[in-house]
Amino acid sequence: MGMIFDPxxxxxxxxxxxxxxxxxxxGIILVFFGMGAWTAAVTTWxxxxxxxxxxxxxxxxTSVVYLILLRRWFQARLTGFEGGxxxxxxxxxxxxxxxxxxxxxxAANTLTGKVEFKGAVWTARAETAVPAGRRVRIRAVxxxxxxxxxx
Numbered sequence: 710m711g712m713i714f715d716p717x718x719x720x721x722x723x724x725x726x727x728x729x730x731x732x733x734x735x736g737i738i739l740v741f742f743g744m745g746a747w748t749a750a751v752t753t754w755x756x757x758x759x760x761x762x763x764x765x766x767x768x769x770x771t772s773v774v775y776l777i778l779l780r781r782w783f784q785a786r787l788t789g790f791e792g793g794x795x796x797x798x799x800x801x802x803x804x805x806x807x808x809x810x811x812x813x814x815x816a817a818n819t820l821t822g823k824v825e826f827k828g829a830v831w832t833a834r835a836e837t838a839v840p841a842g843r844r845v846r847i848r849a850v851x852x853x854x855x856x857x858x859x860x
Contacts, residue, residue, distance in 0.1 A: 745772025
């Protein structure tokens with residue numbers, strides 16, 4: 710029964726729970742508190758901290774130190790690439806002059822219409838009204854709006 714309340718084991722399990730929680734909670738923060746809990750477990754195992762007060766101090770201080778010193782490094786290496794998403798400004802020439810289909814009526818000089826381009830639906834604007842189903846040519850791109858003209 711004594712092993713269940715062993716401080717080393719408790720700190721290790723707290724650290725494990727915090728590190729695993731990082732997979733559920735975004736932000737790359739809980740992992741550093743998990744590392745702090747593991748540091749408290751190691752210092753307790755080495756006999757450097759015997760009471761809960763010392764263990765809590767080690768946990769709190771090392772967690773904050775790890776967070777401050779390592780968070781940017783972790784974020785730079787663990788931030789994933791979001792595949793399939795492209796900034797329209799990366800390759801603006803790819804849009805210019807392309808013929809696309811209107812999927813939702815475009816009212817003149819408003820942002821009410823939609824067109825489909827490369828499998829994605831874009832907000833479209835035209836100087837004249839264009840009904841759904843018609844083909845239009847892309848004249849320009851501004852942010853996420855395609856400026857089009859009837860073909």
